[in-house]
Amino acid sequence: MKRTALKIAYIGTHFHGFQRQPNLRTVEEELIYHLRKLDYIDDLKASRFRIAGRTDAGVHSLGNVISFQSEKEVRVNQINNSLPDDIQIIAWAPVRFGFKPRYADMRWYRYILFEDDLDIDLLRKTAEVFKGTHNFTNFTKRKQKTTRRTIEDVVISQPIIDENERNKNNDFAHLNKTYNPIFVDIYGESFLWNMVRKMIRVLLDVNYGKLTIEDLERLLNPKEGEPRAYIKVVEPENLILMDIEYDGIKFRYDDYACERFRRYLADNLFNFQKTYSTTESMLKSLYDLTE
Known part of the structure; x- marks a missing residue:
């Protein structure tokens, strides 16, 4: 059985924070659901599932950390293929059995x-x-x-x-x-x-x-x-x-996972730009109409 730490990136806009809450969409709930779905974990206590910290609703991340132990070899992109686009794993590291992500440097x-x-x-x-x-x-x-x-x-x-x-x-x-x-x-x-x-x-x-x-x-x-x-x-x-660091642990960033999340962010930015351009056009036209 191996213990692995994962670095999580997410856009917090559509999450009610990181921590699990009844009947609300949270980052932790999504992670647990998909790790269970893919048979990486079953019982949270047995897998020693741990988190580095809880971000509030609306807060974003490029470096929150979770850890768990599993008999199954962790495949970052298999998990990402299951996860929704606004939450993705971008890096991983093997860690010792007693590792607790809460205690960061x-x-x-x-x-x-x-x-x-x-x-x-x-x-x-x-x-x-x-x-x-x-x-x-x-x-x-x-x-x-x-x-x-x-x-x-x-x-x-x-x-x-x-x-x-x-x-x-x-x-x-x-x-x-x-x-x-x-x-x-x-x-x-x-x-x-x-x-x-x-x-x-x-x-x-x-x-x-x-x-x-x-x-x-x-x-x-x-x-x-x-x-x-x-x-x-x-x-x-x-x-x-932005990031969480630990003494003696070097996370390995997955190139494909990072590029995938970059594309998601770029698509979001393009949609915001379209909305901005439309709104700006309406604003300018309204000035022109009233001159």
Whole structure:
């Protein structure tokens, strides 16, 4: 009997999160159903089925991890042929019997910002405060036994925008702002529930003057007995679990599986572009009709 870890990519749009829930479509439920269907696992306890983490409804992934043991040789593309297109296995690794994907060395999350008037220098200055070990009790949805977490790094970057593309539709400059995203990449060993999305909210609140950096420092160092602060989470749709790393484990990416998921993403993008073009045409025509 061999134990295998699988790296899972999925678009979270049509899932009610990762964790199994009665009568709802979830990533975990789909994985278990198809692994059972293909006779890789039967009883979850006997197969020691484990997951690295639970993403919320709407959150995407390029690197969540599950593991299980099976008498059957794992064939990534056989499983992918059974799975729906919006969830695919892109890499695998043989692991020791006692491997638990929950205990990772590093998790990497990316949140993509599209808001107007973001001061990238201020965002970077604010992000520096998050680095290191802090008490993140104010940054989780529920009370947990241990709320101290270590943020290894927060990297804020902005893709270079082609000025020719930017100026193509000057009549719709207000729409073009959405094509100037800022990436917030957050690295840490583990995260609390909603922690990343609350961190992003505070980054934005400091940017817009709703909070100060001193306020953030107080949120990260709450006094004993102090009631937890309320921090509203940002939308889940812009969050991607990019990768999870483990000491001594090197995942083997399957070229065919990765290309298959790339084609799925490209098809989705093309459909979005068609919808955008149709909407843009209607908008422009409405301006023309009223001139």
